[in-house]
Amino acid sequence: MTQSLDDIRTRESKHVLQTYRRQPVAFVRGNGSHLYDVDGREYLDLVSGIGVTSLGHAHPGLAAAVAEQAQTLLHTSNLYYHPLQAEVAERLAALSELPRVFFCNSGTEAVEACLKFARRHWYTQGSPRHAFVALEGGFSGRTCGALSVTHDEHYRAPFMPLLGPVTFVNPSRPDQMAEAVSAETAAIIAEPIQGEGGVRPLSREMAEAIDVACRRTGALLIADEVQSGLGRTGQPFHARTLGLQPDLVSVGKALGSGVPVGAALVSARVAETISFGDHGTTYGGNLLACRAAAFFLSQLTDHGLLEHVRAAGAHFERRLRTLALRHPVIEEVRGAGLMWGLQLRAGAAAVAVEQARERGLLVNRTNDVVIRMLPALNISTADLDRAADVLDEVLATTDVAVPA
Numbered sequence: 001m002t003q004s005l006d007d008i009r010t011r012e013s014k015h016v017l018q019t020y021r022r023q024p025v026a027f028v029r030g031n032g033s034h035l036y037d038v039d040g041r042e043y044l045d046l047v048s049g050i051g052v053t054s055l056g057h058a059h060p061g062l063a064a065a066v067a068e069q070a071q072t073l074l075h076t077s078n079l080y081y082h083p084l085q086a087e088v089a090e091r092l093a094a095l096s097e098l099p100r101v102f103f104c105n106s107g108t109e110a111v112e113a114c115l116k117f118a119r120r121h122w123y124t125q126g127s128p129r130h131a132f133v134a135l136e137g138g139f140s141g142r143t144c145g146a147l148s149v150t151h152d153e154h155y156r157a158p159f160m161p162l163l164g165p166v167t168f169v170n171p172s173r174p175d176q177m178a179e180a181v182s183a184e185t186a187a188i189i190a191e192p193i194q195g196e197g198g199v200r201p202l203s204r205e206m207a208e209a210i211d212v213a214c215r216r217t218g219a220l221l222i223a224d225e226v227q228s229g230l231g232r233t234g235q236p237f238h239a240r241t242l243g244l245q246p247d248l249v250s251v252g253k254a255l256g257s258g259v260p261v262g263a264a265l266v267s268a269r270v271a272e273t274i275s276f277g278d279h280g281t282t283y284g285g286n287l288l289a290c291r292a293a294a295f296f297l298s299q300l301t302d303h304g305l306l307e308h309v310r311a312a313g314a315h316f317e318r319r320l321r322t323l324a325l326r327h328p329v330i331e332e333v334r335g336a337g338l339m340w341g342l343q344l345r346a347g348a349a350a351v352a353v354e355q356a357r358e359r360g361l362l363v364n365r366t367n368d369v370v371i372r373m374l375p376a377l378n379i380s381t382a383d384l385d386r387a388a389d390v391l392d393e394v395l396a397t398t399d400v401a402v403p404a
């Protein structure tokens with residue numbers, strides 16, 4: 001029996017812990033970059049589960065691989081070997097040039113692992129370092145470790161004291177980075193493009209300041225590529241594009257294209273300081289997760305997905321920059337590949353997201369004033385054009401509804 005949106009909302013409101021303010025729509029089916037709600041209405045999806053469904057919805061190849069795995073073997077734990085972790089680790093190592101992988105279940109766990117491995121590195125060296133340096137506007141997840149390097153006070157305040165010491169540096173002040181990093185710093189953590197913080201790419205100057213600070217003090221670099229990594233920007237990892245060579249990289253989101261899987265990618269010098277039992281998880285890297293990740297990575301590298309992101313992303317960027325010329329409500333266009341943010345005049349983004357949804361287009365608001373778009377990496381240019389056309393209509397009315 002099909003449930004109506006109202007039925008679902010009423011039932012959820014009784015027993016689901018109310019931590020999410022959901023939008024008034026319930027999806028039951030997907031196909032490529034399209035979602036269908038309980039009433040059969042179609043939506044063009046430029047959110048993709050917040051940058052997760054990298055191959056779109058109900059990808060036939062992924063569905064077949066996952067179904068076959070479910071019929072064969074889903075999970076055995078990390079007490080035993082299985083054949084798929086090595087395959088995914090080889091692929092990730094080849095893409096990242098970081099030779100070792102720790103598998104986990106989400107982005108926040110990947111960050112958590114990176115923070116632990118950074119501290120473990122210094123502990124093993126016999127000169128423990130506890131401190132981290134992070135960036136203002138940064139978001140790395142909600143577990144206590146990841147939250148400690150997440151900047152937004154609203155997320156942090158109820159849970160203090162968190163892991164410390166953590167110093168937050170203004171991303172537009174490279175000089176502050178030099179001051180903040182010392183011989184006490186275990187690691188600097190940075191998103192190459194801040195996602196939740198409003199799609200804000202790290203500047204070349206800040207990337208260079210990070211690189212210089214790491215070389216001067218020996219501090220490790222953790223690149224949080226949970227959102228920006230694995231092809232999202234048209235490159236395997238965006239940190240490399242900025243000339244950075246991280247010791248640790250956190251990934252998640254796109255890796256399983258909807259099957260929960262995360263990973264910490266680890267350099268040789270950090271890996272050799274980690275011992276048996278230092279970290280672990282029951283589910284991390286199980287057969288289901290690895291089968292999905294192996295399928296996604298094969299699409300990314302062997303089936304032209306990276307090239308598609310570059311071409312489709314360049315096309316979409318042109319469309320977005322044209323919108324910015326037409327609509328004064330757009331203050332800035334930021335991003336790379338298929339990760340884009342339109343910063344709107346204060347108050348306009350919430351209106352625009354709602355109006356877009358009413359017209360059948362899903363985009364998401366982040367950092368209050370930014371419309372964020374993280375479509376499936378295989379989205380067609382025709383769908384991107386349709387999205388740009390809907391945004392054009394929406395922004396025309398937003399211009400009027402939210403005057404300067």
Ligand SMILES: Cc1ncc(COP(=O)(O)O)c(C=O)c1O
Pocket residue numbers: 050106107108109111139140141142191195196224225226227228252253
């Ligand atoms: C850069 C970054 N790091 C970490 C996380 C946390 O990932 P997850 O929500 O999968 O735990 C996110 C989630 O949005 C993210 O964008």
